[in-house]
Amino acid sequence: MFSRMAPRGRSGLGRSLAELGLLLLAILVLLDGTVLSLVAAISSESDTHEAKPVTHKNTSKKSFPVLGIKYDDVSVPFEIALWVLLASLMKLGFHLIPRLSNVVPESCLLISVGLLVGGILKLARDEVPPVLSDRIFFLCLLPPIILDAGYFLPIRPFVENIGTILMFAVVGTLWNAFFVGGLIYAVCQIAQDQYSDIDLSTIGILPCLLFGSIISAVDPVAVLAVFEEIHINELLHILVFGESLLNDAVTVVLYHLFEEFMDSGSVSAVDAILGLVSFLVVALGGVLVGAFYGILAAFTSRFTSHTRVIEPLFVFLYSYMAYLSAEVFHLSGIMSLIACGAVMRPYVEANISHKSHTTIKYFLKMWSSVSETLIFIFLGVATVEGEHHWDWIFLTSTVILCLVARIIGVVGLTFIINKFRIVKLTTKDQFIIAYGGLRGAIAFSLGFILHSEHKRIFLTAIITIIFFTVFVQGMTIKPLVELLAVKKKNEAKRSINEEIHTRFLDHLLTGIEDICGHYGHHHWKNKLNRFNKKYVKKILIAGDRSKEPHLIAFYHKLEMKNAIQMVESGGGSKLNSSFPSTVSMQNIQPKIQSPPSARPSERVLPQLTKGREEEIRQILRTNLQKTRQRLQSYNRHTLVVDPDEEGFDDLFLKKRRRMELDWKLKQMTNYLSVPRPQGSPTMSRARIASDSQAYVKPGAENVPTIQIDLASPQSPDSVRLLDEVVQDQGLTMSLPSSSRGAYKTSGKDDGRDQQTLLRCLSDPGPDPDDDDDEDYDDDEPVPT
């Protein structure tokens, strides 16, 4: 790992790399010293508890200890924290190295780190903890990733392609399982491997089929990790990803079925039929359980308006309950989680405050990304740990058969599917779908809990195929996508015009279908939508928002986003404000008018008295009115700032600023960073809280708010004014030259000003009357 990182890093990151290396070493030493295995520790928690009284007895005999060591008491959480820390630091480290993350997918790097850590542990202690046990994996690591996927599932493309996805997920996985299983059995019968101590021909047909069913499922974690990075178009992404989610039911059923058969030893036709029934029960049952909890969550969120603090918790708890409840009955936990997330989202989002929404988003992204990192690292560690049985014939035939099965499956199924699809899948699409069939940790975990005498050989083969798909396919898929010129994801932000036309088209197509008298897709969708609006929304969503159509909701969201973005981008905002001023103003105005409770305003703008605040508000309001008046005529002036505004007609600057923004937006497409980093409310709140003291100015009364340029029609100017208010005061940390059009004010000051404004202007939730949010602030301990 380091040998790969070091030469690249030397160019300019030598120092940070060295630091990283030191940190890593420190962690390794700690891990090495303390590793009692995460799992062993968790499972033997009772032992630790038993040990406790003993320690107490010992200490009580001696004189009062000034410094004692009780590592045993904390070992479990300590080790968990260490692992998570290692994972997070690794993730951090990869993004510090330029170009590396472009070439090698993160998952590969993480597995490599895992291999390294596992190797060091093995050298040092001669044994490696079984970190990736099935319990940890299925109960702790997997749910966050799946919930994240389910909650943010792009429902529209998913539903539009549900037929194709189901075809790939069900028929494709079945085909893969039986093709690979059957042919592996054939290979085992034929093969004569004199170097092997296991006679391959002793492996029966049922273990082979079991192996096939484990190995055949495309893994959502691996797919997500790789597909997030290649930015493929939405259709292909949802096809591969949807398949990886929905094939869980097939895998679960096949696994239990073959395991059962292996115990009983015989298969009858009745068993096969029962297997089919069981599949339907597992899949539909999972979905039903998930939907049930989803509706429950939506209903609960209707009443949380007085306790916003725990609002996000309900989303997580209900989802986890859905997952566990499904697992209790051997139903598909993954499908349950997906259904739960997808069902609850529209209703929950309408009910909860904007802040809670951000919290949910961040928590989900954080959890899922840490889980994912841990999974890949653990996969590496587990590879070193396990006892392997290398049987070249078995391994190579597995890899080849998996590839062949996938290709035949995809091509064959697409041939059938294309007969029914309006938008056909091209050869390129088929190739990417086949090539994107990555295997991952789910297969490994299933292999881990296998009770078979051939477990070792199976596990080795599973690891080989995982490594092959993640490393070879994962690393080459990006260049291949470029090479084949597969359509990329549309990075541009969704525009209001597109949204209008999406809705327009929906109604148009429904109308045309009605005229043709043909009750197709759109007709039923429309019926469902109407039912949803008429009954479901009324029950599940509190207040007026239940009547809000999509378009308005979208518009409000966009408004909100733009306002925040405008305030955040501070200095350049008046030029880059990608949204009309009225819109921004309408968004901001009510929020300013709603009198913020005393404490936050003191905290945020200590230098402004109430009177001043009122003045500014007045000015903002006048500006708004002017803008509105101008809007009537709809001429060019409304789009642009006032002519006497210096540097304003400089369209070049405007463009540059927009390009900068676009670039930033592109940067943030990374998994974790959903909004722009500085936009994180938590962060800004933290900074504001700590900044405010430094900001208290003795001459606060002299704030020259009167100089505000009344003629300027755009709200960003008003915002700008506040910047200047601060700067005119000659605050030591601001650059004196910073004025309109200067984009290079020092980031620190900018950040501060912006955050102050952010706080002042756009903090409350999506509804102007969303005052409850302030309670949240008050209750909250001030971060330090």
Next chain:
Amino acid sequence: MIALIPVEYILGCVVPLTTPQVREAERGEREPLATMGALTSTPAPIEHADLSEKTGFSHRQIMVLHKRFKHLSDGDDVLRREDFLGIPSLKYNPIRKEIIEAFFNRRNFSPSRQGRANEIGFEEFLVVLSYFRPPCSKMTDEQRKNIRREKLKFIFNMHDADGDGLITLEDYKHVVEELLSRSGALGKETSRAIADAAMFEVARTVGHTDRDEFYEGITFEHFLKLLSNFDIESRMNIRFLKSNMIPGCTVG
């Protein structure tokens, strides 16, 4: 939703494909068999071939649509606006007026024509519906571009109520208002703001920079540019029937 999808497959695709008579009829080699009594009142085969060539629909599709046409017009040879208004499921459509007007807009029949018709025949009916034909899988970029243009033109004509080739703010506002007409007072207030915002966005997208000039409205060229990321060719489609086996499909 999930459960509903197969219904459509069954209605739209599977059933007609499985009967051999239908396949033959689709190839246009033979008249439909006598068992399909409902289709006896179809136009003569020669006329069919013309229509098929012009609109890209297959014989089978034309017959089905003709039946629907007769049903809507109560056996008449022409359709009037009232006939459309009588369709029960159309009543809930917020943009019902626009949809119906699109059938009577002469610009949709052929680019050179203007104004509005009061009644339309079967041919016009088919021509309008042909805008919703799904594209074929094998198309050159040129063909794809043309189809895209045609479909967008159709939408554009729907927005442009007065037919002057410009979507003005008033036009656009009207569209948004209609879209939100089912949400009461809430929609009225917001639709205005949304139309404003959308108009701003248009002006920004097309780079309307001359600030002394009043931005009159969206021309078709601007409209194309505006929706350049909107893959209308794969979205504005109706599953009439099995359509990728139609001989006239390649007609761009």
